[in-house]
Amino acid sequence: xxxxxxxxxxxxxxxxxxxxxxxxxxxxxxxxxxxxxxxxxxxxxxxxxxxxxxxxxxxxxxxxxxxxxxxxxxxxxxxxxxxxxxxxxxxxxxxxxxxxxxxxxxxxxxxxxxxxxxxxxxxxxxxxxxxxxxxxxxxxxxxxxxxxxxxxxxxxxxxxxxxxxxxxxxxxxxxxxxxxxxxxxxxxxxxxxxxxxxxxxxxxxxxxxxxxxxxxxxxxxxxxxxxxxxxxxxxxxxxxxxxxxxxxxxxxxxxxxxxxxxxxxxxxxxxxxxxxxx
Numbered sequence: 001x002x003x004x005x006x007x008x009x010x011x012x013x014x015x016x017x018x019x020x021x022x023x024x025x026x027x028x029x030x031x032x033x034x035x036x037x038x039x040x041x042x043x044x045x046x047x048x049x050x051x052x053x054x055x056x057x058x059x060x061x062x063x064x065x066x067x068x069x070x071x072x073x074x075x076x077x078x079x080x081x082x083x084x085x086x087x088x089x090x091x092x093x094x095x096x097x098x099x100x101x102x103x104x105x106x107x108x109x110x111x112x113x114x115x116x117x118x119x120x121x122x123x124x125x126x127x128x129x130x131x132x133x134x135x136x137x138x139x140x141x142x143x144x145x146x147x148x149x150x151x152x153x154x155x156x157x158x159x160x161x162x163x164x165x166x167x168x169x170x171x172x173x174x175x176x177x178x179x180x181x182x183x184x185x186x187x188x189x190x191x192x193x194x195x196x197x198x199x200x201x202x203x204x205x206x207x208x209x210x211x212x213x214x215x216x217x218x219x220x221x222x223x224x225x226x227x228x229x230x231x232x233x234x235x236x237x238x239x240x241x242x243x244x245x246x247x248x249x250x251x252x253x254x255x256x257x258x259x260x261x262x263x264x265x266x267x268x269x270x271x272x273x274x275x276x277x278x
Contacts, residue, residue, distance in 0.1 A: 014249055014258065022143055022150060031084060034140045038080035041136040045072045047255035048132035048263070051245040056124040058240035062115045063124040064106060071102045071126070072133035079137035095134065102126055135266040136259070142270055148210070148218065151203050152269055155222035156261045158198040163191025163227075180234045188227060195223035214276060221268050222261075229264030233257065 021040035025033020049072050053063050075098055082094065106125050110118045142149040167187025175183040199219030200212060210218075233256050237245055246254020256263075 018153070019150070022139075025143075034080060034083050037140050037143060038076055038083075038137070041139050042073060042076045044255055044259060045076060045128075045133040045136045047246070047248060048136075048259060049128040051254050051256050052128045052131065052236075053124070055236050055240050055242065055245070058242075061117070061124040062113070062121050064109055064113070064121065065125075067102075067106055067109060068125050068128055071098070071129045074098060075129060075133045076137040080140060083140045099126075099129070102129060132256075132259075132263055135263045138266045138270040142266070142273060147206055147208060148203075148269065148273060151199070151206060151215075152218065152222055152262070152265055154202060155195040155198050155219055156226050156265065159191040159195035159223040159226060160230075160261070161191075162194035163187045166190030176231055178238075180231055183227075183231070191227070192220065192223040195219045210276065214272075217272060218269060221272065222265055225264050225268050226261035229261045232264070233260035 017040065021037045023033075024036040027033075028036070046069060049068055053065055053068065056063055075095075078094060078098065103122075103126060106122050110122050113121070115121050139149055142152065163183070164187065166189070167182065167184040170186045170190075173185045174181065175185050175188055196216060196219035199215035199222070203210065203215035203218070204212070233245065236256070237243070244253035245256035248254050249258060
């Protein structure tokens with residue numbers, strides 16, 4: 001019972017911080033709302049980067065951590081600036097410049113380091129930029145353009161909850177036992193159906209210009225792509241025999257444990273919403 005209340009309390013704090021940062025613009029204005037949401041995204045991105053480096057070091061890698069943290073910070077700050085001054089634009093060209101400059105700088109710095117596997121160290125240094133910081137930097141775009149960010153979170157929660165309950169009740173066939181022994185095909189199918197249903201019935205309440213088939217697509221994205229994100233994070237943890245990526249949330253694990261699905265969903269959902277706008 002004590003564990004239950006610890007999990008409940010930490011989940012409540014997490015939800016309040018996340019939703020508070022999303023809806024802060026209604027209290028302090030749109031500009032400050034984007035700043036606050038971007039600050040939350042940066043906090044999570046740095047936490048994910050820290051946990052990833054922990055995993056990489058257990059594999060014997062030696063990432064250049066100060067550069068990784070700096071690149072993640074720059075990425076999110078630049079995308080926040082795009083939202084503040086240019087409106088909801090995709091900014092692929094800006095992202096390309098950041099990635100290219102990050103690669104050049106990291107390769108140059110690696111010249112002065114005496115490590116056994118320089119290419120692996122460079123890749124491990126930059127991977128959190130692609131895996132965590134870049135997707136999380138897209139949260140202000142989703143919230144600013146169509147306010148689908150909250151709906152994506154709802155569909156992820158619905159998918160995870162129903163997949164767990166469905167797997168516990170009728171799960172028989174293991175989906176991917178090497179990476180996630182608890183997942184079953186039956187539970188996954190129930191989670192997908194529930195997420196799509198949530199999109200179709202709850203999505204229109206947000207009164208955006210999205211129509212029913214847009215919510216259908218986003219429901220599939222949040223369930224199927226989100227499940228892949230969860231499996232990838234499980235793969236990373238199991239490669240170094242970790243149960244949780246961290247302990248920032250008592251009873252729930254770390255940053256990567258909580259945001260693994262969203263890290264995969266955000267780029268796909270952002271691309272889809274951008275195409276629907278244009």
